[in-house]
Amino acid sequence: MKQIYLFFIVGLLLSACGGKKDIDVSNIPIDVKIARFDHDFDQLRTKPMEPQAIALLQKYGDFYRDYTQQILEAGSVQDTNYFKTLREVFKGRPYNDLKHDVDSVYPGQLQKQEAELTDAFRRIKYYYPKKNTPKVYAYFSGFKAQTSVGDGYFGIGLDLFLGANSRFYPALTEVFPRYISRRFTPEHLSARVVEGIAREDMFVESDDNKTLLSKMVYNGKILYFMDQVLPNVPDSLKIGFTSQQIKWCDDFKSTIWGYMLEQNLLYETDLQKIQTYINEAPFTPQFGGLQGNPSAPKLGVWTGWQIVKQYMEKHPDVTLQQLMVNNDAQQILNDSKYRPK
Known part of the structure; x- marks a missing residue:
């Protein structure tokens, strides 16, 4: 009995030290359905075009206008000359090959992703009750846009989630190098939707973020927001x-932080230098391969994430909403007491 009691107490202590308790969002009335715009759009090929275009405009509104003008670059829907461009698109082999592969990977409803996004959108609603849930549309963009945000909608370009071994991606290496296209998988879809909503809609980065530190903390807050909204991802x-790469960052976190301090990088404002630690890349040149292991990219983003997580661990009274509006990167760093070992 003493051992059981001891285990019970230890369990409570570990639970208390493990962070904030997961929230119950099961009763929040949100049920995400990803509309297959790509299937509806294809009916322009098989049905009389003009009445079908009117039906699409009524169903999808601004998204249909944006898709036609910005993705297809077929012109305004107010000008029926765009039908000529549509006919050219439909009869071409690129469209039909792409449609074949998209339908092979996503033959019907995206049920797994719908379940993930339903939970994520409920969590967003929990933290931000006044946030309107966007309609979610699936399309393919001709490899132009993985995701898109518009007035009341969020679009998902399924052609950039076909799987790392898609036959199309090797021909696109100038635009999407292998270290990027390897992430074009169905498993990444929900995370990219939530990240897109966070970055492009809810928490757009301020133009005042000039220093590496401010950009690190901004990116760290985005990832921390994703932690709360996608706890199982x-x-x-x-x-x-x-x-x-995750393991490499964890193994060398003190080396990364020490280098940033020694090189006075935190307050650097030279965009070219900053991009080395923020932008996509196969690795970070300054670190090469420590102990034979290729370095991870985006070390500023990863380090900013650790700073924000440590700040929130040390300040359990700070809410997610308070964190996201706090633009004082220096204060967050100071109060995090980030000193990796």
């Missing part, structure tokens, strides 16, 4: 790392 999918 692996860190590697959130930040777009491989599991080996």
Whole structure:
């Protein structure tokens, strides 16, 4: 009995030290359905075009206008000359090959992703009750846009979630190098939707973020927001790392931080220097391969994430909403007491 009681107490202590308790969002009335715009759009090929276009405009509104004008670049829907462009698109082999592969990977409803996004959108609603839930549309963009945000909608370009071994991606390496296209998988879809909503809609980065530190903390807050909204999604999918890159960052976190301090990088405002630690890349040149292991990219983003997580761990009274509106990167760093070992 003493051992059982001891285990019970230890369990309570570990629970208390483990962070904030998961929230119950099961009763929040949101049920995400991803509308297959790509299927509806294809009916322009098989049905009389003009009445079908009117039906699409009525169903999808601004998204249909944006898709026709910005993705297809077929002109305004107010000008019926765009039908000529549509006919050219439909009879071409690229469209039909792409449709074949998209339908092979996503033959019907995206049920797994709908379930993930339903939970994520409920959590967003929990933290931000006044936030309107966007309609979600699936399309294919001719490899132009993985995601898109518009007035009341969020679009998902399924042609950029076909799987890392899609036959199309090797021909696109100038636009999407292998270290990027390896993430074009169905498993990454929900994380990219939530990240897109966070970055492009809810928490757009301020133009005042000039220093590396301010950009690190901003990116760290985005990833922390994703932690709360996607609690069951692996860190590697959130930040777009491989599991080996996650381990590399954890193994060398003190080396990374020490280098940033020694080189006075935190307050650097030279965009070219900053991009090395923020932008996509196969690795970070300054670190090469420590102990034979290729370095991870985006070390500023990853480090900013650790700073924000440590700040929130040390300040359990700070709410997610308070964190996201706090633009004082220096204060967050100071109060995090970030000193990796």
